[in-house]
Amino acid sequence: MSNNKRLSRRTVIKGGVLLGTVTAIGLMSTKALWAEQVVPPNTVPLSKKKQIGFCYDERKCIRCEMCVKICRNTYKWEEGTIWRKLLKNEKGEALSMSCNHCTDPACAKVCPVVAYTKRESDGIVIHNPARCVGCGYCLYACPYHAPRIGEKTGAVSKCHFCYKLQDAGQGPLCVGVCPTQALTMGDMTELSQKGDLNYKGLPDPKITKPNMIAIPQNQ
């Protein structure tokens, strides 16, 4: 019996159908996945849902780093994590940045354990370290390096926009402590009229739609 006879027509057809199905499933999920990045589920147009965000005005910033210090001292950042940072370049330009509580939070999408939640009421992205397995997937997914893994616990932590203070009717600490009101917060429907985060080499805001705007010095 030759080898080819062992491969009956039925087997070949069956193999073909199997391969076709797998390819179709693969392609479908790929398509769905990429489509999702454009229009993610659970995203209602901004007009229907409230979304708050940060506003950084470089013209007013005196580089005192009070925003960073109060955050670090209050929340006792674990070794290895940075919730807020004052970025500076050699030209003396600066940007105070934390988590941007994105409209399409890539961290939340990739996190296998659903440690991230995006609040409907104000769009704050909160990470729950108690659920976190520390896989590090969100560290790759976030273009702004907001989530970081703590060296001791092995869990991720990041800025939560002082949501507890906000729920109690107060503002976030970093905004409150800023002596020149260079760092403020507001509703994104208004803030997005004034600018965006397409700023000095930062990643394309289209990736995650960050809810922060930066107003540069020379504007």
Added chain:
Amino acid sequence: MEHWGWLIAIYLFLGGLGAGAYLTSFAAEKGFLGGATNLNRVGYYVSAPIVGFGALLLVTDLGQGLRKPWLILGMFANLNSVMTWGIYIVSAFIFVALATAYFVWKKKQAPKLLTYIGAVLALSTAAYTGMLLAVVEAVPFWHSYLMPVLFVISAMSTGLALTSMLAYFFEKQQVHEERVSQLHLLLVGAEIIIIAAFFALIYFGGQGSVAIESANRIVIGSLAWPFWVLLVVGGLLGPMLIFFVQQFRRKRQKGVAQNEDMTVQVEQVTEGNPKSQGALILLDVAVIAGGLTLRCVIIFAALPVWNGFLR
């Protein structure tokens, strides 16, 4: 950007290797690899342990999950996350592959449905290892449609190599089907084309300057040695050349034999030659090492879309 290192690279490699081994035995069992194959068992036996060991490596790479293992159960939660898909696929695959191996061990015919489900799960496992990286938009080098395709082809190629090698050591019946060499050649050839296309898309397509920077690390930078020596020459071009020459010689010998009407004898002489078998084992090892190198350079070349500094 070094949150993921060796452990994850080896995990992605083993996921593909185990899946490829299952697919090899599946193909052999269904008669796709010729009538006198001895590849119809070993792949089934090793697939679950290999993928299982890989999953164990993934777990040891976890931060808090390693200290609080019950948290790992939570990884089934986010149906939007490719990592969660992977957890389902890999768990199901290990289960089905173990069941298949049990039937083969008991010398019973494994239910057809089981082996078909296993084959689909094996393909899904291999594809998932690529998808895991491909969906990360913030790492432009990974964000490529070709990533899952490349990983699937490499999985099949390394799986076939491993199964052939193990069959040589552990199966009493020694055969070498021409179809196996042909398939090997086909897979290695396909992988070369996909890798070339992958880099061409990065250099001439729209994945951006950071993706090019990552690619440069592999092509001319710190990862160039393993890439060119272990993957391109050792794992792809070398094996392809040898498979090709082997095919050519076999055809010529067959031609001569047919003229003299002694096909069977010549076949026996060429197939059973221990020297050529030894060379084939070496090729299998080279292909497997190439597969591991592929995963490692891809993980290590990752650069974030933004380096964290103000320009």
